[in-house]
Amino acid sequence: MRQKRTVWVVSHFEFLGPPYWLDELVSHVASTKPGALRVLRSLHVDPGTWWGVQPCRVDGPPDSEPGRQLLYSRTGKPMKRGYSLAQALRLSRKVRRRREKKKGGTKRPPSRPS
Numbered sequence: 001m002r003q004k005r006t007v008w009v010v011s012h013f014e015f016l017g018p019p020y021w022l023d024e025l026v027s028h029v030a031s032t033k034p035g036a037l038r039v040l041r042s043l044h045v046d047p048g049t050w051w052g053v054q055p056c057r058v059d060g061p062p063d064s065e066p067g068r069q070l071l072y073s074r075t076g077k078p079m080k081r082g083y084s085l086a087q088a089l090r091l092s093r094k095v096r097r098r099r100e101k102k103k104g105g106t107k108r109p110p111s112r113p114s
Contacts, residue, residue, distance in 0.1 A: 005058040008036035009066075014049040015092040022085065024052070041076035048092030049074050 010028040015021065027043075030036035033053065040051045051074070055067035071079040 004060070006055050006067075007031060007058055008033050009054045009056055010036050010040055011052040011054070011069075012045060012049060013052060013088075014046070015089050020089055020092070037072070037076060040072060045074045047074065047095045048088055050079065050088065051076070 008030045009026055010030065012025045012027050014023055016023045028036070028039045030039055033055070036053045040053070045051075051072040052069045053072065054069040057064055057066075073079055
């Protein structure tokens, strides 16, 4: 009998906007869960974003369901139970406000060549 092959799909989540909406991007695929965790720990992403790691069968029947998605912080630590999308949205908005303040005070108008 043929062995079932599982891969681990790594997704990156963030809020985009305003108006804010949740965006998910599949960024990597790994052959093992430890390999998937190594990948997401090696990448640097913005505060207010997080990772998802989900097992999926390769070449499975079309009606097969992927496994449960496990959530990890932007640094690769398992998410605490009870962390909500509302908390992530607040953090994302806070980070964007900080960036806008920083950008607003340091930019100069473009100079025109004479």
